[in-house]
Amino acid sequence: MSVVFEKTSYLTEKPFHYCPGCGHGIIHRLVAECLEESGMGEKIAGVAPVGCSVFAYDYFNCDMLEAAHGRAPAVATGVKRAKPDTLVFTYQGDGDLASIGTAEIVHAAHRGEKIVTIFVNNAIYGMTGGQMAPTTLVGQRTTTSPYGRDEAWCGAPIKMSEMLATIPGAYYIERCSVDTNANIIKTKKAIRKAFEYEKAGKGFCMIEVLSPCPTNWGLNPTEAMKWLEENMIPYYPLGVYKDKGADEK
Amino acid sequence: MALTLMKGSEALAEAAIRAGARFFFGYPITPQTEIPEYMSARMPEVGGCFLQAESEIAAINMVYGAASTGERVITSSSSPGVSLKQEGISYMAGARLPAMILNVMRGGPGLGSIQASQGDYFQATKGGGNGDYHLLTYAPSSIQEAIDIMMFAYDKAEKYRVPCLMLADGIMCQMMEPVEMPEMVDFKVDPEKKTWAVTGWKPGDDPEKRAVINSLFINTEELSEHNNLLQATYREIEKNEKKWEYYKTEDADVIITAFGTVARIAKSAVDEMRDQGIKAGVFRPITVWPYPYEALKEAAVSCKAVLDVEANEGQMKEDVLLAINGTKPVEYFGHCGSQMPTTDEIIAKVHEMMKEGK
Numbered sequence: 001m002s003v004v005f006e007k008t009s010y011l012t013e014k015p016f017h018y019c020p021g022c023g024h025g026i027i028h029r030l031v032a033e034c035l036e037e038s039g040m041g042e043k044i045a046g047v048a049p050v051g052c053s054v055f056a057y058d059y060f061n062c063d064m065l066e067a068a069h070g071r072a073p074a075v076a077t078g079v080k081r082a083k084p085d086t087l088v089f090t091y092q093g094d095g096d097l098a099s100i101g102t103a104e105i106v107h108a109a110h111r112g113e114k115i116v117t118i119f120v121n122n123a124i125y126g127m128t129g130g131q132m133a134p135t136t137l138v139g140q141r142t143t144t145s146p147y148g149r150d151e152a153w154c155g156a157p158i159k160m161s162e163m164l165a166t167i168p169g170a171y172y173i174e175r176c177s178v179d180t181n182a183n184i185i186k187t188k189k190a191i192r193k194a195f196e197y198e199k200a201g202k203g204f205c206m207i208e209v210l211s212p213c214p215t216n217w218g219l220n221p222t223e224a225m226k227w228l229e230e231n232m233i234p235y236y237p238l239g240v241y242k243d244k245g246a247d248e249k
Numbered sequence: 250m251a252l253t254l255m256k257g258s259e260a261l262a263e264a265a266i267r268a269g270a271r272f273f274f275g276y277p278i279t280p281q282t283e284i285p286e287y288m289s290a291r292m293p294e295v296g297g298c299f300l301q302a303e304s305e306i307a308a309i310n311m312v313y314g315a316a317s318t319g320e321r322v323i324t325s326s327s328s329p330g331v332s333l334k335q336e337g338i339s340y341m342a343g344a345r346l347p348a349m350i351l352n353v354m355r356g357g358p359g360l361g362s363i364q365a366s367q368g369d370y371f372q373a374t375k376g377g378g379n380g381d382y383h384l385l386t387y388a389p390s391s392i393q394e395a396i397d398i399m400m401f402a403y404d405k406a407e408k409y410r411v412p413c414l415m416l417a418d419g420i421m422c423q424m425m426e427p428v429e430m431p432e433m434v435d436f437k438v439d440p441e442k443k444t445w446a447v448t449g450w451k452p453g454d455d456p457e458k459r460a461v462i463n464s465l466f467i468n469t470e471e472l473s474e475h476n477n478l479l480q481a482t483y484r485e486i487e488k489n490e491k492k493w494e495y496y497k498t499e500d501a502d503v504i505i506t507a508f509g510t511v512a513r514i515a516k517s518a519v520d521e522m523r524d525q526g527i528k529a530g531v532f533r534p535i536t537v538w539p540y541p542y543e544a545l546k547e548a549a550v551s552c553k554a555v556l557d558v559e560a561n562e563g564q565m566k567e568d569v570l571l572a573i574n575g576t577k578p579v580e581y582f583g584h585c586g587s588q589m590p591t592t593d594e595i596i597a598k599v600h601e602m603m604k605e606g607k
Contacts, residue, residue, distance in 0.1 A: 009452035042451035045460075047314070057461050063447040065317055066463040068340050071310040074302070078314020078322075079447060081298045082272060086449070104310070107303035 021221025023211025070101025269436025339378025343464025
């Protein structure tokens with residue numbers, strides 16, 4: 001029998017610890033496949049965050065670093081400056097990137113740091129058990145917004161892709177989602193393009209991926225996908241927010 | 250070799266480069282800004298990297314990233330900035346990353362002052378960040394000594410896989426002294442030796458050589474095993490790396506304990522007291538972690554009293570007390586507002602102690 005599909009060798013054999021219906025498993029696979037397709041071989045280093053994907057270093061089958069909460073873009077900067085020929089990526093959640101790590105992500109973009117950031121936005125703190133994130137939607141109930149997020153009290157959710165796209169050093173910013181097969185394919189295309197830009201030494205790239213968190217949203221996996229489509233996508237529209245590569249063509 | 254008159258901050262920066270450092274990440278803060286300034290001009294000349302970070306927090310995490318590749322990396326800052334680096338330093342200790350961190354101490358707490366101080370002794374020697382760890386910590390008292398330490402510190406940091414801290418102060422970095430600058434070391438990362446480092450790995454390669462730079466051990470047995478390894482390393486460092494200086498302690502009735510710049514003032518006070526017929530000496534730790542307890546204990550065997558002099562509220566006195574262990578009276582003199590103790594003040598304090606029969 002001929003082999004028509006194989007798991008990418010850039011994922012280890014370790015079983016994911018993620019909850020049923022979580023988007024991380026899909027996104028890990030897409031990133032790892034793109035790493036393999038990049039043809040960079042041994043010249044790849046990833047930086048894991050603090051959050052649900054803290055163990056990403058156990059899953060991505062390449063040199064990996066575990067960063068302090070929010071500091072992945074600074075750690076990636078150190079690696080990239082020391083090894084400019086290495087493909088360096090960070091994998092971060094919304095608590096990590098949009099809250100405690102805002103300075104690091106803004107300035108990595110500001111410097112035009114030649115790295116790729118995979119930003120997984122599920123509108124909640126997953127690992128600590130469902131607290132409000134800067135990305136939590138208005139009215140969304142979490143364990144620290146039990147009456148629903150009140151905009152008057154703690155602001156409206158932050159839109160990182162839109163914000164980072166305004167920074168001159170940002171080269172390519174796109175928001176994707178893993179709610180449908182079509183969107184999963186689009187997400188992979190975006191990640192692949194980001195790595196191509198990094199290989200070409202272009203500049204800072206970030207792919208934001210809207211991702212479901214059934215466990216902390218209190219929904220089953222199917223309901224969670226529906227909730228993402230009906231609530232997250234309208235507030236966080238999918239699409240390309242910046243693509244200097246396309247502009248240059 | 251010819252002597253050159255150099256400012257401390259620039260001499261330290263140049264020494265780091267001579268020792269093989271090619272990556273500097275930092276943020277401006279008085280009184281050490283001349284170090285990043287010097288590095289920004291010098292690093293491109295030697296094919297190195299100077300990068301001004303958005304904060305000290307980012308700078309130390311850039312150090313974490315670059316040090317992970319096995320390169321020689323340095324950051325410098327001053328007290329409030331070093332406080333911001335503590336998170337990253339703790340992670341580096343946990344992930345066993347060698348690097349050089351330079352603290353040009355100024356007054357504290359908080360913004361404190363911009364003048365020299367020794368107020369970060371506790372932070373440097375007793376922790377600073379979270380968890381059970383130590384930094385190999387040197388407290389030079391002259392620019393030449395700081396240069397000489399810099400030349401071997403990376404070897405030590407790499408041997409033990411620990412971050413190394415140089416505890417200097419505002420005076421040392423702002424003053425000028427004639428120094429002898431050593432030749433450039435030819436440093437290159439050897440991936441065969443640094444199998445832990447990010448040097449390139451792909452699926453199918455030896456799994457043992459995949460770099461995982463990490464301080465997280467969620468399983469308590471694994472964390473214990475990891476921390477026991479760190480502790481065993483610290484015991485080795487304690488055994489092998491303690492450094493100190495005895496200055497006229499052999500026949501001394503009064504031994505002054507002091508480190509860094511203050512030890513120089515103490516030596517001047519000792520010289521004056523010797524002229525007055527008072528037998529005084531100085532015990533100066535060069536490593537403040539590991540602290541040379543035994544060497545101090547030995548020096549103090551035949552003295553009558555010990556006087557701890559510092560430009561802080563007497564933080565090192567705790568280590569002096571541990572070394573002396575109640576066998577001699579231990580007094581303290583110093584200032585904790587970025588004022589340096591003077592020779593006259595030290596001599597007056599010794600006279601007072603003698604009058605009281607201590």
